[in-house]
Amino acid sequence: MSDLALETLLLPLSSGEVVPGTDPKALFLRARAGQSLTDLALNKLVCEQSFAPDRDALHKSGLEVVAEVAETGFDLVLVLPGRQRQEARSQLARAVSKAVTGGVVIACSANTEGAKTLESDLSDLLGHTEKLTKNKCRAVWGAVQPEDLNQELLEEWSILDQPRPVLEGAYVSRPGIFAWDRIDPASALLASYLPETLKGRGADLGAGFGYLSRAVLEKAPKVAALDLYEAEKRALDLAEQNLSAFKGKRALNGVWSDVTKGVEGPYDFIVSNPPFHQAGRADRADVGQGFIRSAAGGLRPGGDFFMVANRHLPYEQTLSDVFASVVQLADEGGYKVIRAIKGKGGR
Numbered sequence: 001m002s003d004l005a006l007e008t009l010l011l012p013l014s015s016g017e018v019v020p021g022t023d024p025k026a027l028f029l030r031a032r033a034g035q036s037l038t039d040l041a042l043n044k045l046v047c048e049q050s051f052a053p054d055r056d057a058l059h060k061s062g063l064e065v066v067a068e069v070a071e072t073g074f075d076l077v078l079v080l081p082g083r084q085r086q087e088a089r090s091q092l093a094r095a096v097s098k099a100v101t102g103g104v105v106i107a108c109s110a111n112t113e114g115a116k117t118l119e120s121d122l123s124d125l126l127g128h129t130e131k132l133t134k135n136k137c138r139a140v141w142g143a144v145q146p147e148d149l150n151q152e153l154l155e156e157w158s159i160l161d162q163p164r165p166v167l168e169g170a171y172v173s174r175p176g177i178f179a180w181d182r183i184d185p186a187s188a189l190l191a192s193y194l195p196e197t198l199k200g201r202g203a204d205l206g207a208g209f210g211y212l213s214r215a216v217l218e219k220a221p222k223v224a225a226l227d228l229y230e231a232e233k234r235a236l237d238l239a240e241q242n243l244s245a246f247k248g249k250r251a252l253n254g255v256w257s258d259v260t261k262g263v264e265g266p267y268d269f270i271v272s273n274p275p276f277h278q279a280g281r282a283d284r285a286d287v288g289q290g291f292i293r294s295a296a297g298g299l300r301p302g303g304d305f306f307m308v309a310n311r312h313l314p315y316e317q318t319l320s321d322v323f324a325s326v327v328q329l330a331d332e333g334g335y336k337v338i339r340a341i342k343g344k345g346g347r
Contacts, residue, residue, distance in 0.1 A: 087176030200268030210239030260290030
């Protein structure tokens with residue numbers, strides 16, 4: 001599937017509308033891999049990406065990737081902002097702060113994901129921008145000039161996505177994380193159906209900021225160890241904070257990875273609220289199906305898998321293919337809770 005936002009982001013460079021100088025020192029925030037990026041051949045490009053599937057794709061393309069870039073002084077900064085407004089504004093402010101005086105910032109969003117707002121926001125920061133529209137996306141760019149820069153707005157937006165207490169201080173979270181300031185109703189439903197008899201070594205696939213893992217640890221005292229798998233490192237770092245009360249009492253381990261590529265094991269049980277959207281594309285059953293296969297591969301024979309999903313998502317066939325027993329425990333509020341057991345023979 002082509003990445004139209006990425007292609008449009010790079011058009012000002014490939015068309016010559018933006019010329020950042022010879023062999024510019026470049027930074028790509030929320031970077032994604034693609035042939036259009038490879039074709040540009042930016043020799044001094046650093047990619048920042050905290051989402052494991054995109055990180056892996058960038059590595060595969062031979063690009064330098066880090067979870068978070070500390071240095072500044074870039075001649076060119078590219079950014080594909082997230083959909084959540086506070087996070088997106090913080091990313092724009094960060095892009096501007098990473099650029100040298102006279103450096104160029106280029107940002108892009110799909111029209112359906114806030115392109116008009118993106119143009120307005122970057123213009124408010126820089127004092128001036130140009131734009132290019134194609135592929136139902138909008139690329140916006142401008143040079144960082146101190147005399148035009150809205151310094152007050154830059155400082156204000158720079159901290160918009162910082163971690164903070166949520167839910168009356170029960171958790172720490174931040175904008176941009178899935179269900180960042182609330183308990184996802186699907187996860188809450190799954191938590192209510194988890195048995196107190198869970199024990200041994202378990203895993204939470206797609207742990208987010210740690211709600212479901214904490215529910216397991218609070219509900220099941222015989223759980224000795226829990227591995228938290230999460231593709232978004234920003235969420236995994238929060239989960240570590242939110243489970244700090246259990247440090248030294250249970251063996252906890254965070255794993256920053258793409259669950260669809262498999263998990264370690266063997267586990268006595270696995271819980272999961274699989275994501276069904278990535279990069280703005282909703283209702284992707286293949287992601288959840290990948291979680292199901294990885295769960296089956298990571299469980300010991302006889303191990304339990306508890307999952308929740310939107311009622312309409314077609315997971316039953318995949319579950320039946322890789323588990324010996326599949327039982328629906330609940331169908332409430334548009335969600336289904338399923339328990340699957342791995343067969344003694346391995347299936």
